[in-house]
Amino acid sequence: MIYGNFDLRRGDHDGKPEQNKPPRWAGNDNPVLSVVTAETAAAFLGTSAALGVSEHVRKLQEDLITLGFSIVGTPDGGFGSHTEWAVREFQIYASMAQVAKVREEKKGQLLLDSAGSPVKVNNMDVYFDSSASIVAKAGKSATVTGETAGPVSYYVDSLQSVANSSIYDGPISGVVNELTRAAIEYWLSHDYRCPVVVEAWNNTAAGVRTDLANNGCNVWAHNSIASNAPRVFFRDFTSYYDYPDTHSRLEYQTLGYYEPGGFGGPNTAKKHSWSPEAEMSILNLYDSAYNAAEVNSAKISTYRTMRVVAEAECYGRFDVLNAWDNALMSAGPCHWTMGVFSTTNSAYAPGELPGLIAYVKNLNPEVFNKAFGKFGLDTVLQWGEAGLYFPGVRTYNTWIKLSTETDFEALPTTKEGANYMKTWHWHYRFSMAGRTIGAYRKAMWKLTKLRLSKILDREVKFRVSGHEVVSTLGAVFTSEKSVAILLRWHVYRPAFVVTNASLVVPAIQFVIDSNSQVNWALPVASWGDTHETLLTNEIQRRLAALNDSITNAIQYGTNLPQGAVRPGRNSFIMDV
Known part of the structure; x- marks a missing residue:
């Protein structure tokens, strides 16, 4: 029985006996009176100060760090937003068919004798497994022994992809429910680790990795790295996305870089894009290459016209995203924003990117589930519901909601609360959707056509x-x-x-x-x-x-077979 068998959740904490503050577990204040001895309870009543009390939240946080979910931050015994994010992320990856596992010959090597400073547990000095800090210090592996092509970090080289023998099938909720506790115990006993590892590497001008950047190992938070010099890569041990033949899941894949600024966060440049898979090309959108006989067709006319806008917004790439400015995240040919931050009320307003997600769900629920629903994400308003379409500006706007134990609740609109969507793992998911899910790409193109028709x-x-x-x-x-x-x-x-x-x-x-x-x-x-x-x-x-x-x-296409946009009267033909 771990964590006292409590359904730990946001707002829980381990209390402070020295301040006569009892813990809060499973949403209940002072739960120790019913689960521990009277002597321990007396410690909180001031009649004893010698006995310690279990620290279930801190132990959860330490275990999550061990398993690779370092977004939790420094273990402090308080179940805040970052701990909830870490639990959600664990539930997401624990539900996948393939996970990462420490290689047999590497077991024990991730744990050093001195894993940092000791923490007080029941008045004893205890060194817990802080693998995140350990592997960061270990840096690049001197030799490559695993399945990943080098150069490689010590951490990634210590992992291998294995079938998940105990798939989590509970809700993506951020609550440590019974199924989550069982999954964590299983992961700990079987040396499982988070199967997607994001790292920041120093690299040559050609993008060749050289050494891990400072704080570059197991990157999670949007501001985990503070320099825009390193390039951010990921190593994917899952089997979730279908990789094209041109990209191997056994190798690091580029994701982007950190863009500083007033908000700061992940960004992707054209050189980080998968080409040609993520390009807004005629082939990717229509499943057939350009045919000169179609030069004056409605399909090519609309393509030429909309591709100009995509070139200005995202270099014409489905995987060029940004999560560094006041728009939280932007993606797609129109670079739909997830929500723009208002300094007036210090909150994000509904954006067009959730409108796209609602459109995808309405158009193709299976694609929606693959790209978003599987990760516990949905939209506050569904496609066709009142309030989604803003007739004054002719856009479709709503907000994100996340799954709970029994339903959904809106993502917080505060800067801190909404930063969950700026994490590098969400950047990875949106990017991989644009790279590997053809129907998702086509849905973006269809929504752009709908937008254009509303304008005209x-x-x-x-x-x-x-x-x-x-x-x-x-x-x-x-x-x-x-x-x-x-x-x-x-x-x-x-x-x-x-x-x-x-x-x-x-x-x-x-x-x-x-x-x-x-x-x-x-x-x-x-x-x-x-x-x-x-x-x-x-x-x-x-x-x-x-x-x-x-x-x-506006010059896009000048040197391509289909040519640039035509300037003549009545040259535009809408592809309906």
């Missing part, structure tokens, strides 16, 4: 020769180039494109008023290339003044 349906009004003209953005802007600019502008600032405060409508009026030699009195449907060029140039100029990424992105 927006009614606009302007005046020509004193008469009001009522039209739509899709009727006024009809070239691939102009539609791409509108979509990029909407991703950057939706309100600037589709609200009553639109900056696009004044641009239309400006072009009309400044080019009287052009016949704007023609029906909008009869406007030609001259009208289109003048309108396109003006909105590109205005967007570039706000965000200059469009200048280079």
Whole structure:
């Protein structure tokens, strides 16, 4: 029986006998009165100070560290958010078919005689297994003896992938329920370890690993490393994701780097992306390579147009993410944000990335479960529910919720509470979804098309020769180039494109008023290339003044078979 057989949870603690403060276990204050002897209970009543009391929370924290879940932080006997995260992560990985196990010839070598400073347990000095600090000191292995291609850390070299003989099938809740206690005991007795190890390495300009970076072993928290010089890799001992032939699960795989700043956290650059697997290519999106006969088709027209925006947002990569700014995490062709932090109320607002997740769940529940549901993640609002679609800005926004013992509860919107989604293991999951789950990638592309259709349906009004003209953005802007600019502008600032405060409508009026030699009195449907060029140039100029990424992105495809976006009137054809 471990941890006193208590269902330890957030808010629990081991108390402080010296301050006459009893523990809180399983959500109950002073539980010792019913589970220990009267003599021990008397210690909390002031009649005895010699007897110690069990430290169930601290022991849990030490065990989690031993098993590789160092996100728990320093064991302190208090079940806070990081301990809850560690339990959730243990439950996630304990439910997988493959886990990591200490190699037979390495057993005992992860434990040094002096594993740091002693801690007081029942008034005795005890050195506990602090494998996280030990392997960090051990650094790079001098010789490679395991199954991982070198160079390799001492820790990774000590592990091997094995079938999980006792798969956890309880909820991903962060509560140490009976099944979780049994799983922890099994892991400890069978030398199992967390099967995904994230590490930061110093590397050459070509990205070749040389030595472990400072604090680079078994990285979890978004700010575990404070330098943007090392590159972050992971070694995956699971069988969860289907690796392509071009990438071996027996080798380290690149994940990104730490980006400092006001928020700081994981980031991914183009050079860290899996190519060609994670590229927003015609092949990855349509399962067939580009065919020159389709050059003027709706499929390729829409692809050219949306790919420009993806180039500006994420280099056209499904695995280029960022979790370092005030958006918590951003991903996808429109780099949907998980939620933007407001300094006014010190909280995150609902974002478009959870809207994407809700869309994926509605479109393909199996894909949703693979990418997110298996990890205890869902969205507060489901696709089609009132409040998900924001008609004023034409976006789909909601917030994340996490599974509990019996239901779900919203992820905290505070900076500290929401940081769980910034951990390197969540960065790994979102990245691997973009790299390996084709249906997830296609769902992102479909949602981008839906977004574009909503933009083009927006009614606009302007005046020509004193008469009001009522039209739509899709009727006024009809070239691939102009539609791409509108979509990029909407991703950057939706309100600037589709609200009553639109900056696009004044641009239309400006072009009309400044080019009287052009016949704007023609029906909008009869406007030609001259009208289109003048309108396109003006909105590109205005967007570039706000965000200059469009200048280079609009050239995407110039040297590729499908070509760049076409500027001619009516050249855009929506793929429906």
